[in-house]
Every structure is written in C-alpha cells, then in structure tokens.
Amino acid sequence: VKKIVILGAGGHALNVIDLLLKEQDEYEPMGILDPAAKGDVLGVPILGGDELLAKLRSDGIEYAFPAIGFGSEVNNGLRRQIYEKIKKCGYKLPNLISSKAFVRSGVKMGEGNIVQAGSVLDTEAELSSNIAVGFNVLIAHRCKIGSHVTFSGGVILNGGICIGEGTFLGMGCVLYRDVGSWCKISPGTVCMEAVSDRKIVFGYPARCIPNLQVDR
Amino acid sequence: MNREEIVGQILVYVKRLVKNDVQFDVTPETRILSEQVVDSLGIINLVTFIESKFNIKMEQSDLTLDNLDSVENIADYVVRKRQ
Numbered sequence: 461v462k463k464i465v466i467l468g469a470g471g472h473a474l475n476v477i478d479l480l481l482k483e484q485d486e487y488e489p490m491g492i493l494d495p496a497a498k499g500d501v502l503g504v505p506i507l508g509g510d511e512l513l514a515k516l517r518s519d520g521i522e523y524a525f526p527a528i529g530f531g532s533e534v535n536n537g538l539r540r541q542i543y544e545k546i547k548k549c550g551y552k553l554p555n556l557i558s559s560k561a562f563v564r565s566g567v568k569m570g571e572g573n574i575v576q577a578g579s580v581l582d583t584e585a586e587l588s589s590n591i592a593v594g595f596n597v598l599i600a601h602r603c604k605i606g607s608h609v610t611f612s613g614g615v616i617l618n619g620g621i622c623i624g625e626g627t628f629l630g631m632g633c634v635l636y637r638d639v640g641s642w643c644k645i646s647p648g649t650v651c652m653e654a655v656s657d658r659k660i661v662f663g664y665p666a667r668c669i670p671n672l673q674v675d676r
Numbered sequence: 677m678n679r680e681e682i683v684g685q686i687l688v689y690v691k692r693l694v695k696n697d698v699q700f701d702v703t704p705e706t707r708i709l710s711e712q713v714v715d716s717l718g719i720i721n722l723v724t725f726i727e728s729k730f731n732i733k734m735e736q737s738d739l740t741l742d743n744l745d746s747v748e749n750i751a752d753y754v755v756r757k758r759q
Contacts, residue, residue, distance in 0.1 A: 644716045662720045669719055669739045672709050 461488045464523035464554070465516050467542055469494035469501050472529025472592070476556065476574060477502050483558040483577065487523060491516075513549050524551035526572060526590060530610045535673070536626040536642070540608045543572055543590040553589070561593075570607065579611075588625070606641060624657060644671060682730070683751045689725050690747055693718035704747040719744070726750060732757045 464480070464487040466473055473492065480489045481502060492501055493516075495509030507516075513524070526542040528534055546553060553572030557563060560577035567581045570589030575581065578596040585599045588607040595613040599605065603617050606625030614632040623629070624641030631647040639645065640657035650664040659668040677685075683704050691702055693714040700706075708714055714722065722744070723734055732754065734743075743753040 646717075646720055660716045660719055662723075667723075667734070667736050667739055669723070669744070670709070670741060671716065672741075673712055673716055 462486060462523055462554075463488055463490040463521055464525055465490060465507075465513075465521050465551075466492045466504070466525055466527045467494070467510065467513075467546065468492070468527040468529075469497035469506050470527075470529055470534075471531075473501055473527035475576060476525060476527040477504055479556055479558050479574070479576065483560055484556065487554060487556070490521065492527075510545065513545065513551075517549050517551060522552055523554055524549070525553060525556065525574075529592070530612075530628055536608045536610055536628055539590060539592075539610070540626065543608065546572075564601075576613075582619070594631075612647065642671065644673070677730075679751055679755050682754050683747055685729060686726070686747045686750050686754075689729075690714065690722065693721060702747075704751075706747070707745050708747070709741060709745045722750075726754065730754045730758065 466489050469492050477489055480487055489504045491505050491507040493510050493512055494506055497506050499506055524546045526546060528539045528542050555569050556574045558575060558577040561575045561579045563581045564583045566584040569587045572590045573587050575593040576595045579593050580598050582601040584601055585603045587605045590607050591605055591609045593611045597611045598616045600617050600619035602620045604622045606623060608626045609623055610628045612629060612631040615629045616634045618636045622638045626642040627639055628644045630645055633645045633649040636652045637654040639655045642657060643655055643659045646662035649661055649666050651661060651666040655661055658671040660671045661668050687704055690708060694702055695715055698713050702713060706713060727734055743749055
C-alpha cells in the first residue's frame with residue numbers, strides 16, 4: 461500500500477478520504493495538510509499546514525492529492541494553485557477512481573483526478589489533470605475535459621463534447637455542446653448550444669452573462 | 677414606481693449579495709460585476725430578482741455589462757424595459 465498525503469480538510473476532503481478508506485486499496489491516507497483545521501478527518505490526522513509539504517516529501521512520502529472543493533471561498537483557480545504546489549514539491553498525483561465508478565474502454569487520464577461513486581467515464585473519454593468528478597456524473601464517449609474542471613453531482617455530458625479548463629459544472633446540469641474555459645454553469649442548467657470562454661450560464665433555455673470573476 | 681424607488685430596491689438587494697471580502701460600502705455607482713462585489717451565484721440571483729421584482733424578462737441580448745454593472749445601470753435598464 462502506498463502512503464499518500466491529502467491537502468485540504470473540508471467537505472471535499474471528507475469525500476476524498478472516504479473513497480480512499482473504502483473504495484480502493486492502492487493508497488493509504490497518512491495525514492492531511494490544512495492550515496485552518498485541527499484534529500482529524502475520518503480518523504486521518506491533520507498534521508499542519510502546507511509548509512509541511514516539502515518535509516513530508518523529503519521524509520519519503522511519494523504521493524499527494526489536492527482535496528480542494530468548490531464553494532463561496534474557493535474556486536478552480538485555487539484548486540489549480542494547490543495542484544501546482546504539489547507538483548513543484550515533486551509528488552506523484554494518482555487518479556483516485558472509486559470502485560463504485562465505471563470506466564469503459566480506452567479512457568485516458570492525466571493525473572490528480574478523482575472519480576466518485578456512480579459516475580461513468582464512457583468509451584474513449586479523455587480527462588486532463590486535477591479534475592473532480594462528483595457522484596453520478598456521466599462523461600459520455602469521446603468527451604475531452606480540460607484540467608482543473610469541477611463536476612458537481614449528476615452532471616450529464618453529450619458524447620464527443622469538449623469542456624475547457626477551469627470550468628465549474630453545477631449539480632445536475634446537462635450539456636449538449638462544447639463549453640469553453642473558466643465558465644460557471646449553474647445547477648440545473650440545460651445547455652443546448654455551445655458556450656464560449658468565461659461565461660456564467662444559467663436556466664433553461666440557457667442564458668449567459670460575462671464571467672468577470674478572477675479565479676485566484 | 678419611479679426611478680429613485682427602483683434604485684433603492686435594487687441597492688437593498690445588491691447589499692445582501694455582497695461577498696464577505698468586500699471592505700467598502702456599495703453605492704448605486706459601484707461597478708458590482710467589474711469589481712467583483714458579488715460572486716457568480718449572486719449575479720444569477722440578481723437577474724432573477726430583477727425579473728420577478730419588476731415583472732420583466734431579461735433576454736440574452738439584455739444580459740450585458742452595460743445593463744448589469746451597477747445599480748444605476750440596472751435601474752436605467754429597468755426603466756427602459758418597462759416603457
């Protein structure tokens with residue numbers, strides 16, 4: 461079993477650690493780094509802040525995983541920053557696939573992706589890196605997903621579409637055509653037309669507002 | 677409802693949407709989108725509020741910075757739309 465350190469101790473980390481403990485057998489979470497938390501998450505100890513990242517690497521821990529979610533205070537820009545910090549320290553980032561997810565033939569993935577229970581990565585789908593796939597997501601055949609994308613639960617993609625990097629897909633949205641980079645798709649949106657970069661999209665039929673949010 | 681009342685009602689609502697890290701007071705002239713005073717969910721809530729409060733439908737062509745970037749801009753848009 462390979463020891464892995466987890467970055468983040470919030471709600472998303474809870475999901476990541478539960479997957480590690482119960483839905484795979486290759487990695488063992490040895491500790492959590494989060495400057496704003498103390499105690500433990502599901503029995504995994506919080507060791508301190510990100511400043512321990514370099515020390516743990518020199519102590520021989522080879523694997524790390526960014527367990528940063530998406531919410532009012534965090535976004536995919538912050539998720540990218542944490543991912544890059546882990547890479548810079550020389551860690552390997554595994555893909556964490558729940559044993560309850562379904563990955564079909566020819567799927568390609570970069571690194572640092574998580575796929576939660578109930579999700580389907582259909583034939584020849586391609587995922588870049590640092591992508592969070594929540595529960596019960598369908599990424600249909602030959603879709604291409606850019607890095608740092610967040611899929612909330614219940615998202616459905618049509619076959620063969622592309623999602624640009626850093627885009628957030630809210631719960632239950634249905635996407636029929638390509639979506640650009642750094643977009644935010646509101647929960648429940650049904651998007652029948654392509655969406656260009658940096659848009660906030662909501663409703664049905666979907667409407668767009670320019671996304672001026674600078675993701676940190 | 678006159679324009680002044682429209683400005684007042686929108687301003688009260690926008691102040692409820694202001695992000696925690698915004699340190700300044702929001703006025704009718706504040707560029708609420710450009711200066712990221714509200715987050716993306718807040719922007720969607722704002723559009724929904726405008727539509728229901730003033731009984732108008734914002735079409736895709738209406739969802740522009742010119743119409744949404746300040747309380748003054750929104751009020752001007754609402755007055756035009758209701759004429």
